Amino acid sequence: MRRNGASGRDGQEAEPILLVADLVKTHRVDGSVVRAVRGVDLRVEPGEFVAVTGPSGAGKSTLLHLLGGLQRPDSGRIELDGRRVDQLGEARWAVLRRRRIGIVFQFFNLVSTLTVADNVELPGLLAGRSARQVRARREELLDELGLAGKEDSTPQDLSGGEQQRVALARALVNRPSLLLADEPTGSLDSKGTREVLGLLTRYHDQGQTIVLVTHDAGVASAADRVVSLFDGRVTDDVRFAEPPTLQGAAGAVVRLTG
Numbered sequence: 001m002r003r004n005g006a007s008g009r010d011g012q013e014a015e016p017i018l019l020v021a022d023l024v025k026t027h028r029v030d031g032s033v034v035r036a037v038r039g040v041d042l043r044v045e046p047g048e049f050v051a052v053t054g055p056s057g058a059g060k061s062t063l064l065h066l067l068g069g070l071q072r073p074d075s076g077r078i079e080l081d082g083r084r085v086d087q088l089g090e091a092r093w094a095v096l097r098r099r100r101i102g103i104v105f106q107f108f109n110l111v112s113t114l115t116v117a118d119n120v121e122l123p124g125l126l127a128g129r130s131a132r133q134v135r136a137r138r139e140e141l142l143d144e145l146g147l148a149g150k151e152d153s154t155p156q157d158l159s160g161g162e163q164q165r166v167a168l169a170r171a172l173v174n175r176p177s178l179l180l181a182d183e184p185t186g187s188l189d190s191k192g193t194r195e196v197l198g199l200l201t202r203y204h205d206q207g208q209t210i211v212l213v214t215h216d217a218g219v220a221s222a223a224d225r226v227v228s229l230f231d232g233r234v235t236d237d238v239r240f241a242e243p244p245t246l247q248g249a250a251g252a253v254v255r256l257t258g
């Protein structure tokens with residue numbers, strides 16, 4: 001392994017997908033002040049699979065929310081695909097998120113009253129794609145994710161692992177530049193964890209850029225780079241010389257789950 005540099009997988013200088021500089025976020029609730037993110041710098045190259053890890057309260061979820069535009073930083077800079085985005089308003093962030101960013105959450109956040117098919121298609125239709133295009137993409141994803149035949153089910157008919165696979169399909173429907181995942185295996189059993197990590201690894205192998213937040217070192221080992229946070233600051237940034245293979249990721253999960 002090596003400490004992180006600024007070059008891509010092939011050693012060439014590449015345009016980063018994500019460039020974060022001196023990002024700061026303070027939460028204020030009922031007179032108390034929590035400095036959750038205290039000057040984070042991060043550069044993510046196209047095709048990287050980055051795990052952001054650290055103990056509870058380190059600021060991982062806050063950082064992910066800032067990267068996905070779900071919260072605004074107090075100061076600092078975020079560039080996505082070369083474009084500054086940290087100062088965009090809510091409406092423009094919503095458009096950007098739909099087109100460029102897919103997000104997977106710990107508790108899936110599926111719309112319980114919609115079918116699997118509708119949950120997956122919704123961001124595609126909201127992004128203005130044709131119904132035919134979106135339907136074809138949904139079919140492709142549900143097939144890849146082992147969910148063919150579940151189109152008419154509702155989320156509550158599915159296991160946690162299946163729900164997270166639906167959430168992954170929804171996140172990928174618009175072919176995002178960046179996939180963000182916030183503890184995506186945090187509410188899954190060992191089988192669901194294995195499945196979801198295997199699928200993330202497969203999409204990464206196909207070139208998907210992923211930033212995943214986890215407190216779990218076993219889950220982090222599926223990534224090819226691990227950024228450690230503590231008290232809102234990056235304390236370590238390690239990139240593995242050999243990007244892990246699907247088998248490597250599966251091995252990590254087997255070690256994790258026994």
Ligand SMILES: Nc1ncnc2c1ncn2[C@@H]1O[C@H](COP(=O)(O)OP(=O)(O)OP(=O)(O)O)[C@@H](O)[C@H]1O
Nearest residue numbers: 027029034036055056057058059060061062063215
């Ligand atoms: N919306 C919020 N309002 C107030 N405080 C918050 C909010 N979100 C997070 N915090 C606080 O900010 C700090 C960082 O929280 P954050 O959830 O980002 O850390 P984390 O590393 O993801 O932790 P965990 O693994 O427990 O989710 C914590 O002290 C937390 O209590």
